[in-house]
Amino acid sequence: MRHMNQTSISDFTLVGLFSSSRTSLVAFSSLCVIFVLTLAENALLILLIRSDSRLHSPMYFLLSHLSLMDILHVSNIVPKMVSNFLSGTRTISFAGCGFQVFLSLILLGGECLLLAAMSYDRYVAICHPLRYAMLMSDRVSVLLAAGAWLVGTLNSTVHTAYVLHFPFCEPRVIDHYFCEVPALVKLSCVDTSRYERGVDVSAIIFLLIPFSMISVSYAKILHTVLQSKSSEARRKSFSTCSFHMVVVVMYYGPFIFMYMRPRSYHTPGQDKLLAIFYTILTPSLNPVIYSFRNKDVLKAMKGVFQSSVVYRK
Template sequence: MEKWNQTSSDFILLGLFPPNRTGLLLLLLISFIFFLASLGNSTMIHLIRVDPRLHTPMYILLSQLSLMDLMYISTTVPKMMFNYFSGQKGISFLGCGFQSFFFLTMAGAEGLLLSSMAYDRYVAICHPLHYPIRMSKRVCVNMIIGSWILGSTNSLAHTFYVLHIPYCRSRVIDHFFCDVPAMLPLACMDTWVYEYLVFVSTSLFLLVPFLGVTASYGRVLFVVYHMRSKEGRKKAFTTCSTHLTVVTFYYAPFVYTYLRPRNLRTPQEDKNLAVFYTILTPMLNPIIYSLRNKEVLGAMTRVFPIFSSKKK
């Protein structure tokens, strides 16, 4: 191992599961989740693209969420599956950089996009008369572009740093993908300044949006509670609870992982928490938004006639 460390610039990923029968069963479960997430998010993107009734800011933002989730889970799971089944654990220096870049881009962009979706519902429910102006298609597109640009810019800075710090210890990463906090302990320099920047970045891209989303839905629920129409109240409450479920599954484990000091974290705990925001959330998003949304279910019957025939 020492010889490999001195002659290679590649990294080794220890993975998520042990190479035994239990690990194999768990990986097969992850593979099935990956299939569901890919199918569900691809279907959502297709439905919103081809059905004119879904060409509204709410669903345009939702299609971007599905695209980010699709890229999100594709960044980590395929490599983990390949390494497990092939018996290999290596990842090239460049491959680790690309994986880190795309993962951080999706993490930051999705955090901002979820706050945009919360703002969309806030305006729709609390200021319905101003909705066409405050959430025009131009505003919606600007929100999407801003999320991608800010997410990728932040990611590029972190990836550039983590690939240029000297690694004089083992290049074994105790994780199932190239996660920046898991790579910092391998550095042979003091990284406390960078860890502080990670704290600031996490606060700006995750904690602040999370607090904003919570405040928005708090106001929305207050307005919903005082609605006179029972049908409108039920629909609005369903929408809010759906969004809050997604937000909780995404933000909570992410913020808890990245805002804790290094001495309070363990590699196994970090890996377990990462499963929520890298694997489970991309699968749950399309399921939650489709099963609890009449417009999406209606689009499925229009776009896929097989569902319409079964309904009849």
């Protein structure tokens, strides 16, 4: 009966990121600005990719899915943070918490696989340009994107169902700014060591393997580029690879540290700081790093703005 009461469908309390201090008001305002910029950047990128024929390639097709994932990810987390801050309440319903976990795991897992697919695309384009049309056809790019969504959804379904069936001890206070698996597991009244081993397996599949693939891909790309006789090509490629790897490390590093540590090593402050990187900062940087430094994207953007001006006249 005691466990039945603990597993009853009731609200959780999110501690959140902000207090009522003036410093928190500045941080809250910064979060809102980043949120709006993230939505605008990623929505603009999807619009450009759909509207400009120069961007109808496998790389940009994968990028459009990355942007969609980033839009859904920040929309899954930030509006609830804003609502709780403005209303002064910190509660989230059991169903709302479950939905946050479910959608967050789909997008986090899917993005890990999608970033690996994008690195493979760049590897084929630079290291095997003559075979690019065969190795990265439209069919292959669709399969890679669909696979990222499907595998992410299957993984999320299993973990969400498992986590939400744990009995949670009162008070149901989640010391985080959204419902994330490690924070929920800490509230469980039962031994979760077997489940944590399952999390380790998922972390290997979605984190270590894709990160290793990305690292190897960019290492081979750099090796190929360094053999090029053109110093300008070497400089541009090295700059591009460096920026891409910075974003990859910002995303995977905190993510790996979060999901591959034992529960006893987790602290709320560390968990929240790490989660900011892969839930808020990286989605805002992805369009800038992967696209808006690209000449084709800039030309497409210029064309859209010119068309808009002509239409208004």
